[in-house]
Amino acid sequence: MSAVIVSSTESHHAGPQVQERGQRAVFCGLTSIIWLHRRIQDAFFLVVGSRTCAHLIQSAAGVMIFAEPRFATAILGERDLAGMADCHEELDRVVSELIARRSGINRLFLVGSCPSEVIKLDLETAAAKLQAKHENKVRISSFSGSGIETTFTQGEDQCLKSTVAELPTLEAGKENLIVLGTVSDIVEDQFRRLFDELGITDVHFYPGRKAGDMPPIGPGTRLIAAQPFVGETARALIARGAVLIEAPFPLGAEGSKSWFEAIAEAYSRPDDLVQHVLELPYQRAKRAVSSHRSKLEGKRIHFLPDSQLEIPMARFLSEECGLAINEIGTPFHDQLVMRGELSRLAPEVPIVEGQDLDPALERVRESRPDLTVCGMGIANALESEGLRTKWSIELVFSPVQGFDQAGDLASLFAKPLVRESILEVGSWS
Ligand code: SF4
Numbered sequence: 234m235s236a237v238i239v240s241s242t243e244s245h246h247a248g249p250q251v252q253e254r255g256q257r258a259v260f261c262g263l264t265s266i267i268w269l270h271r272r273i274q275d276a277f278f279l280v281v282g283s284r285t286c287a288h289l290i291q292s293a294a295g296v297m298i299f300a301e302p303r304f305a306t307a308i309l310g311e312r313d314l315a316g317m318a319d320c321h322e323e324l325d326r327v328v329s330e331l332i333a334r335r336s337g338i339n340r341l342f343l344v345g346s347c348p349s350e351v352i353k354l355d356l357e358t359a360a361a362k363l364q365a366k367h368e369n370k371v372r373i374s375s376f377s378g379s380g381i382e383t384t385f386t387q388g389e390d391q392c393l394k395s396t397v398a399e400l401p402t403l404e405a406g407k408e409n410l411i412v413l414g415t416v417s418d419i420v421e422d423q424f425r426r427l428f429d430e431l432g433i434t435d436v437h438f439y440p441g442r443k444a445g446d447m448p449p450i451g452p453g454t455r456l457i458a459a460q461p462f463v464g465e466t467a468r469a470l471i472a473r474g475a476v477l478i479e480a481p482f483p484l485g486a487e488g489s490k491s492w493f494e495a496i497a498e499a500y501s502r503p504d505d506l507v508q509h510v511l512e513l514p515y516q517r518a519k520r521a522v523s524s525h526r527s528k529l530e531g532k533r534i535h536f537l538p539d540s541q542l543e544i545p546m547a548r549f550l551s552e553e554c555g556l557a558i559n560e561i562g563t564p565f566h567d568q569l570v571m572r573g574e575l576s577r578l579a580p581e582v583p584i585v586e587g588q589d590l591d592p593a594l595e596r597v598r599e600s601r602p603d604l605t606v607c608g609m610g611i612a613n614a615l616e617s618e619g620l621r622t623k624w625s626i627e628l629v630f631s632p633v634q635g636f637d638q639a640g641d642l643a644s645l646f647a648k649p650l651v652r653e654s655i656l657e658v659g660s661w662s
Contacts, residue, residue: 246575248582250566255589258610259539259564260289260626261380262388263344267294268630269392269440270303272415275339276444277331278304280378281324281356282346303338305331309348320354321362328363332370340444342392343375350379372399372444384564386462386541386629389415393440396447397469403451409435410496411448411475413467414460417632418442424483424635427493430510433500450475455499457492459483459634461574462541464567481573483634484642485549486518495573514636521640522553528647530555535597537607538562538588539625546606546628548577554643558582559602562593604649621649 263286266278280286287306294304307327309320328341343356343363356375364373376391377383383391393413403409410433412424421438428436437448438459448454454475458467461482471477480495481488490511497507534556536543543563550556558579566586585593590611597605597615605615605622612622623646633642 246578246580246582246584248578248580248584250584250586253585253587253589253593255587256591257384257538257564257588258590258608259588260385260608261347262378262383262385262391263290263346263380264293264385264626265378265388265392266290266304266344268415269389270294272417272442273340273440273444274442275337276303276342277335277338277340278342278344279328279331280304280306280344280346281320281349281354282306282309282344283348284308286346286348301335309352320352321359324359325363325366328367328373332367339371341371341373342395343373344388344392345375345377345379347379347381350377350381372396374399384539384541385626386460387565389460390463390465393463393466394469397450397466397473400447400473401449403449403453403474405451406453407435407449407451408453408455409437409448410455410457410500411450411470412436412438413456413458413470414463415440416459416634420632420634420638423637427510427514428496431493431497431500431502431507433496433502452476455496457496458570460542461545461567461570462565464565464570467570477569479573481548481577482545484545485553485639486515486522486636487552488545488549489518489634489636489639490515491573518636518639519553522643524640525643525647526554528650529643531557532603532650533557533559533600534646535559535600535602535605536561536563536625537593537597537605537611538564538585539606539608540629541565541567542625542628543606544571544574544578544584547582548574549642550646551579551582552577553639554646556646559600560585560596562586562588564588604646623649 263280270278290304343360345356360373360375374395376395378388439448450473452474455478456470456475457478478495478499480492483489483492493511534550536547541563543561547558547561551558560583562585605620606625607622609624612624615622632638
């Protein structure tokens with residue numbers, strides 16, 4: 234294990250910051266396929282991995298399958314792993330069969346895993362060769378979801394980054410806005426209505442609902458992140474000319490208002506128009522959040538590193554719901570996309586980047602917070618010790634962004650606390 238104190242001058246957060254390295258307990262990047270395949274409705278994800286990889290995505294996504302699934306695993310057998318079989322030939326055959334059978338698929342992602350990484354299978358070259366072979370039928374690219382390289386939300390970043398080079402160039406003199414990171418369709422629709430009212434046109438959501446929704450990019454592109462785990466893609470888009478708008482994430486009434494205000498300011502929209510458009514949804518969101526405040530106020534919450542949503546969630550909970558933040562553990566602390574958040578956190582809140590599982594759990598046990606946000610693998614152990622938990626994966630799967638979801642977001646944290654108080658009353662009576 235190692236822990237490194239990070240100087241606060243390197244960050245926009247004035248408080249204590251530590252980097253930990255040690256045993257991790259986080260899902261791998263393959264997990265991102267679950268929400269990506271729901272979002273990009275004509276994409277197929279072919280994991281090149283082991284039976285373990287197949288079980289992971291099958292069990293995590295199984296409940297959502299109601300039609301032909303758009304993900305599968307090409308399982309590497311012992312002969313492949315021993316280097317006795319030609320994996321490229323096998324992959325070629327599997328992909329050709331898939332494309333022949335699934336005419337509605339317009340984008341194929343080859344997804345690397347721990348086994349494909351260990352045997353050094355070059356999926357990038359394989360994707361380029363397969364692309365040349367199937368040029369007119371489907372776009373093909375690759376990314377890594379391996380647990381050696383990625384934690385679960387990083388899978389999305391890797392996926393999106395793999396398509397940046399294909400984005401067309403924005404014509405000189407034109408402007409557009411890219412909203413980066415998966416949001417649900419319902420959130421996209423709500424955001425589009427507000428952008429229309431603000432007079433902000435040519436807005437692209439990336440990823441879009443269709444694989445062919447590829448936003449043009451260039452110096453006229455403004456970029457805003459809707460998710461905190463897209464830092465590498467943001468850097469790739471900035472390298473192609475996009476200008477990043479600094480803002481907190483659109484979580485809660487205040488976060489959503491500041492997010493839209495930052496975009497409106499970048500577009501020089503008149504103040505009175507912006508206030509007029511945002512006022513109603515903002516007030517509605519505040520009312521929805523405040524209806525849960527009595528269950529949350531004064532409670533202590535602890536974030537263990539998992540989804541990279543930890544910092545913006547902590548900001549929402551402290552700023553709007555009155556919770557005290559014990560500690561924010563986050564697998565990565567990306568200063569680029571997090572700038573708009575850090576100045577709103579109380580300076581004394583400690584941020585721990587990375588993970589060393591045992592000491593991290595010890596700190597939870599010592600401080601016994603009212604609620605711990607953590608991965609599914611850790612939650613049961615803490616619950617058995619009488620500690621209330623919230624699965625962080627729920628925050629990724631649920632539509633939580635924007636004004637209309639602010640109340641639901643607060644209720645996600647209130648529910649386990651309410652459940653506890655019911656249990657307490659039950660056991661007393
Ligand atoms: S990619 Fe690695 S961590 Fe993820 S399921 Fe496969 S073997 Fe496990």
